[in-house]
Amino acid sequence: MSTKAIKRERAPFQAWLQKESTAGLVFSLPFIVGFLMFMAIPMGLSLYYSFCKYDIQTAPQWIGLDNYVKIFTNDKIFSKALGVTCYFALVGTPLKVIFALIVALILNHKSKAIGLYRAVYYLPSIIGGSVAVAILWRRIFESNGTLNAILSTVFPGMAGYNWFSEGPAIWVLIILTVWQFGSSMLIFLSSLKQIPRELYEAADVDGATKFHQFWTVTLPLLTPTIFFNLVQQTINSFLAFTQSKLITNGAPRNSTLFYTVYQYNKAFPSAGKSQMGYASALAWIMLLIVSLVTILLFWTRKKWVYDG
Amino acid sequence: MSRMTSKKIKTVVFHVLVAFGGLIMIYPLLWMALSSFKPTDQVLPTSGQLIPAQWTLDNYVNGWKGFMGYTFGTFFLNSFFISFTATFGTLVSSAFVAFALQRLKFKGKKLLFTLVLSTMMLPAQILMIPQFMWYRHLNWVGTYYPMILPYFFAIQGFFVYLIMNFIGGIPKDLDESAKIDGCTYYGTFFRIILPLIVPALVTSAIFSFIWRWDDYLSALLYVNRANMRPVALALQLFSDPSSGSDIGSTLAMSTLSIVPATIIFLIFQKSLVEGIATTGIKG
Numbered sequence: 001m002s003t004k005a006i007k008r009e010r011a012p013f014q015a016w017l018q019k020e021s022t023a024g025l026v027f028s029l030p031f032i033v034g035f036l037m038f039m040a041i042p043m044g045l046s047l048y049y050s051f052c053k054y055d056i057q058t059a060p061q062w063i064g065l066d067n068y069v070k071i072f073t074n075d076k077i078f079s080k081a082l083g084v085t086c087y088f089a090l091v092g093t094p095l096k097v098i099f100a101l102i103v104a105l106i107l108n109h110k111s112k113a114i115g116l117y118r119a120v121y122y123l124p125s126i127i128g129g130s131v132a133v134a135i136l137w138r139r140i141f142e143s144n145g146t147l148n149a150i151l152s153t154v155f156p157g158m159a160g161y162n163w164f165s166e167g168p169a170i171w172v173l174i175i176l177t178v179w180q181f182g183s184s185m186l187i188f189l190s191s192l193k194q195i196p197r198e199l200y201e202a203a204d205v206d207g208a209t210k211f212h213q214f215w216t217v218t219l220p221l222l223t224p225t226i227f228f229n230l231v232q233q234t235i236n237s238f239l240a241f242t243q244s245k246l247i248t249n250g251a252p253r254n255s256t257l258f259y260t261v262y263q264y265n266k267a268f269p270s271a272g273k274s275q276m277g278y279a280s281a282l283a284w285i286m287l288l289i290v291s292l293v294t295i296l297l298f299w300t301r302k303k304w305v306y307d308g
Numbered sequence: 309m310s311r312m313t314s315k316k317i318k319t320v321v322f323h324v325l326v327a328f329g330g331l332i333m334i335y336p337l338l339w340m341a342l343s344s345f346k347p348t349d350q351v352l353p354t355s356g357q358l359i360p361a362q363w364t365l366d367n368y369v370n371g372w373k374g375f376m377g378y379t380f381g382t383f384f385l386n387s388f389f390i391s392f393t394a395t396f397g398t399l400v401s402s403a404f405v406a407f408a409l410q411r412l413k414f415k416g417k418k419l420l421f422t423l424v425l426s427t428m429m430l431p432a433q434i435l436m437i438p439q440f441m442w443y444r445h446l447n448w449v450g451t452y453y454p455m456i457l458p459y460f461f462a463i464q465g466f467f468v469y470l471i472m473n474f475i476g477g478i479p480k481d482l483d484e485s486a487k488i489d490g491c492t493y494y495g496t497f498f499r500i501i502l503p504l505i506v507p508a509l510v511t512s513a514i515f516s517f518i519w520r521w522d523d524y525l526s527a528l529l530y531v532n533r534a535n536m537r538p539v540a541l542a543l544q545l546f547s548d549p550s551s552g553s554d555i556g557s558t559l560a561m562s563t564l565s566i567v568p569a570t571i572i573f574l575i576f577q578k579s580l581v582e583g584i585a586t587t588g589i590k591g
Contacts, residue, residue, distance in 0.1 A: 023493035024414025030401035031468070034461020035423055038439065039430065045445075046438035056444075106326060113323065119577050120330040123337070126573045126580075130522045131540045132562035135547045136340045139355075139559070146339055149356025179333070186581055239433040242524045246544060260433045267437050268529075279437045287434050294429065 050280035067281035081262040100181040104188035125182030134246035348556025371557030383542040397460030406471035427465035474508035
């Protein structure tokens with residue numbers, strides 16, 4: 001009662017400002033402005049440019065669907081880049097999630113040292129996106145680099161092996177992404193902690209082996225987390241940029257050319273004219289592909305994710 | 309008795325395995341850090357060896373001099389400036405929006421929440437070219453604006469979501485009693501909610517700082533003056549042999565560039581881990 005009385009005495013603007021519906025909008029204002037300014041307008045702009053020939057220097061020229069038609073019918077590098085990206089995502093992501101799960105299962109122990117271990121396994125994920133790691137990775141996989149130096153003590157044939165040749169080069173990048181399984185591991189660890197102990201005790205009473213318990217209790221209850229990690233990591237791997245740009249930049253013969261790198265090279269070529277319109281069309285196609293993959297993943301969800 | 313010993317053996321095996329795995333995980337980083345103390349002409353010949361036979365600080369002295377007349381001191385200051393301001397903006401704006409979406413009833417809230425989540429699906433790589441063209445219109449290319457200003461507008465759904473989850477754990481009675489005491493919604497946010505969400509803000513600050521520190525792509529697109537380069541961009545240019553750098557000083561500056569993130573990580577390890585766990589599960 002008393003607050004209402006106070007409100008009534010205030011000036012209309014003041015009273016309006018104090019209303020819950022107004023306060024909600026005021027507090028959301030940063031996002032509303034930010035979304036329009038930094039997402040909606042740029043996306044709209046690029047949708048328009050994707051129907052144009054645009055080299056930045058001269059005014060954009062409307063060419064309708066030409067960019068899209070060219071991408072799908074007459075651009076071998078586009079299909080190559082898409083293939084490389086899909087391979088990277090489809091091989092790298094499951095490996096990463098499986099690694100994260102295995103390590104989480106091992107670390108799901110009561111021990112004083114767990115905090116330390118967790119930190120050590122997670123550290124690569126914290127700094128993995130840095131330029132320093134990209135530089136380091138090139139050094140490690142060089143033909144006279146660290147990895148070959150270590151491997152050749154056991155397998156002399158590995159001395160001087162060229163990791164950056166056409167076959168293995170993509171694996172240099174896959175190993176880099178798998179190495180950064182830390183955040184998925186942490187998510188697994190915390191959901192492992194939430195599995196009720198009684199379920200294991202009941203399984204014990206039934207005489208189930210540890211292996212059996214894993215398949216019948218742990219794994220089904222983890223499926224929502226596995227799903228979440230898969231979605232997140234798949235999207236991430238479709239969009240990997242910095243590391244592939246810096247470590248291989250698509251070489252050799254475009255065998256590690258990621259989609260985002262291709263798109264960047266079209267927009268900001270090291271020589272020749274920028275093709276902003278074309279790059280915009282590529283960005284929109286990427287957005288559609290990522291959405292499609294996400295929808296596809298969600299569609300499979302019903303089939304294997306256990307909703308308790 | 310035999311049960312005891314078998315349990316002990318199991319524990320030992322566990323620790324040996326996990327410690328060995330951990331060593332493999334951080335071996336590359338250890339190699340980088342330790343090799344930066346080797347004489348530069350020894351780095352490649354002894355690349356299979358972790359501990360330097362001969363320790364030296366030359367690489368740090370040479371590397372710090374930087375290139376094109378600017379030392380790494382300049383680059384580090386730039387990175388600190390960008391990362392601090394962008395992180396400050398992220399925290400303030402994300403906390404505002406999170407409060408509105410978690411605690412207040414208003415028209416369009418559902419739509420806004422959906423849009424916040426969708427920003428998590430729209431990462432920088434997809435927006436790279438659209439944003440570049442827009443910032444070019446705004447005459448922002450060549451300034452720090454694209455690397456700082458957008459972050460004052462809660463554009464990273466991840467942080468809004470993380471803080472929302474945290475606010476969700478604060479009892480609503482607190483808001484209610486504040487209201488009864490005559491507190492406005494604005495007062496409730498600043499006096500009740502803000503002090504209570506400090507842990508979520510710390511977690512957000514760490515992630516934001518590290519991400520901004522590592523943001524190579526924006527620097528590549530928007531920084532064109534040598535004195536404005538942040539560490540990420542400077543390091544990449546420095547690592548190119550054409551800059552006149554050697555492998556030792558490149559490794560030394562690479563090591564220095566990850567020191568801030570590593571220290572922050574080691575100090576705040578616990579809140580980072582919790583932050584990931586809470587946003588992860590509810591996502």
